[in-house]
Amino acid sequence: MTEDLCNRCAKCCFIVTDLRSKEDKTILKQCKFLIKENNEFSCKVYESRLGRILSRRSSSTIICKMYNSLHTEIKDCPMNEGNKPLIEVELKGDYALANWSS
Numbered sequence: 621m622t623e624d625l626c627n628r629c630a631k632c633c634f635i636v637t638d639l640r641s642k643e644d645k646t647i648l649k650q651c652k653f654l655i656k657e658n659n660e661f662s663c664k665v666y667e668s669r670l671g672r673i674l675s676r677r678s679s680s681t682i683i684c685k686m687y688n689s690l691h692t693e694i695k696d697c698p699m700n701e702g703n704k705p706l707i708e709v710e711l712k713g714d715y716a717l718a719n720w721s722s
């Protein structure tokens with residue numbers, strides 16, 4: 621796998637910070653380091669992103685990881701290896717909806 625495949629859709633830069641739902645889907649919050657300019661996404665801390673704390677809750681801490689280290693794969697991501705549960709992420713501005721059942 622090579623990161624060159626990434627099309628910068630940013631769907632893996634929206635994270636679960638609580639378990640609220642909408643339209644029967646989980647609401648994901650945009651990573652605080654994600655930037656959107658002219659319809660293009662980038663990471664404000666790209667060079668030092670790995671290991672950054674993105675969200676801290678009493679039960680879990682979410683950190684930025686390589687895509688292939690995540691516990692799930694995102695539908696239509698060209699980095700998928702096809703061996704993990706798939707989720708569908710729909711971007712809705714500064715939040716996203718995740719469908720875990722696809």
Ligand code: SF4
Nearest residue numbers: 626627629630632697
């Ligand atoms: S979901 Fe895939 S294609 Fe989109 S930003 Fe993440 S790694 Fe890149």
Ligand code: SF4
Nearest residue numbers: 633651653654663684
């Ligand atoms: S820190 Fe990680 S999750 Fe956040 S925008 Fe950068 S690459 Fe995406």
